[in-house]
Amino acid sequence: MSGWVRVVGLGPxxxxxxxxxxxxxxxxxxxxxxxxxxxxxxxxxxxxxxxASDNREELARARNALxxxxxxxxxxxxSGGDPGVFAMASAVFEALEAxxxxxxxxxxxxxxxxxxxxxxxxxxGAPLGADFCAISLSDNLxxxxxxxxRLRAVATAGLVIxxxxxxxxxxPDLLGRAFAVLAEILPGGTVVAFxxxxxxxxxxIDITTLAEADPSLVDMRTLVLIxxxxxxxxxxxxxxxxxxxxxxxxxSA
Ligand code: SAH
Numbered sequence: 001m002s003g004w005v006r007v008v009g010l011g012p013x014x015x016x017x018x019x020x021x022x023x024x025x026x027x028x029x030x031x032x033x034x035x036x037x038x039x040x041x042x043x044x045x046x047x048x049x050x051x052a053s054d055n056r057e058e059l060a061r062a063r064n065a066l067x068x069x070x071x072x073x074x075x076x077x078x079s080g081g082d083p084g085v086f087a088m089a090s091a092v093f094e095a096l097e098a099x100x101x102x103x104x105x106x107x108x109x110x111x112x113x114x115x116x117x118x119x120x121x122x123x124x125g126a127p128l129g130a131d132f133c134a135i136s137l138s139d140n141l142x143x144x145x146x147x148x149x150r151l152r153a154v155a156t157a158g159l160v161i162x163x164x165x166x167x168x169x170x171x172p173d174l175l176g177r178a179f180a181v182l183a184e185i186l187p188g189g190t191v192v193a194f195x196x197x198x199x200x201x202x203x204x205i206d207i208t209t210l211a212e213a214d215p216s217l218v219d220m221r222t223l224v225l226i227x228x229x230x231x232x233x234x235x236x237x238x239x240x241x242x243x244x245x246x247x248x249x250x251x252s253a
Contacts, residue, residue: 003069005106007089009082009113010041014199017119022111029076033065034088038078056140058088062095066103082115086136086164116223117162120195123205125234125242127193127225130249131159137174138165144174148181155185160231160245163224167215175215175224182226183210191227191243194218207233207241 006025011017036052079087188211233241
């Protein structure tokens with residue numbers, strides 16, 4: 001029996017937001033590899049082996065997955081959300097590129113999941129309805145100077161921004177610095193939303209403005225959405241406002 005690797009996205013948390021193909025890949029695997037928090041979401045059946053690891057060991061985890069598959073194991077590498085969005089899929093291909101040529105003959109597939117930005121956007125309304133981008137604010141993998149230049153560029157270009165990894169324990173002041181950079185370009189009234197642990201029991205949504213955004217409300221389970229000058233609120237009595245970005249954009253910007 002030949003081995004395989006499925007790089008699987010488990011979605012934002014709720015069982016209903018786990019894609020059937022992802023559930024099937026997990027069920028068909030002999031070995032599950034991933035960060036313990038994500039593996040905890042999976043119910044193992046008899047005989048399945050769990051290889052939990054620390055969040056920082058991504059490359060080692062990816063190599064382990066490929067070498068287990070080369071031994072004939074059926075390996076599911078799990079990530080939250082989508083595996084291609086700041087998650088394990090890139091690590092697997094990085095390991096594949098640097099690894100033994102024989103690994104390139106392995107059966108490897110990426111199984112998509114619902115990324116946090118889509119789950120968060122759906123809760124809010126349609127903040128990503130116009131052109132948007134996703135940025136990871138983690139500075140483990142890129143320097144602040146690069147982050148700052150990208151934030152300036154996308155804010156200037158008028159893109160809605162989905163900020164992942166917005167608050168790292170190592171650098172708690174990073175988000176405040178990011179807001180300060182954006183405030184040099186965007187109006188103070190620009191809509192900002194904090195979507196925490198979307199689709200789980202710990203979900204919490206806060207809608208504010210760039211001028212008033214409080215980074216202390218943000219933790220590692222929060223996605224931060226920053227609108228453009230055109231992003232707006234539909235206020236409702238007795239219910240949270242909807243946030244949306246109109247699809248039409250006027251020339252000039
Ligand atoms: N691959 C994942 C992202 C991994 S990076 C995806 O596609 O969603 C981890 C970051 O994702 C967190 O710091 C947080 O910003 C965001 N995130 C993951 N799950 C989330 C959820 N349920 N609600 C809000 N943000 C979430």
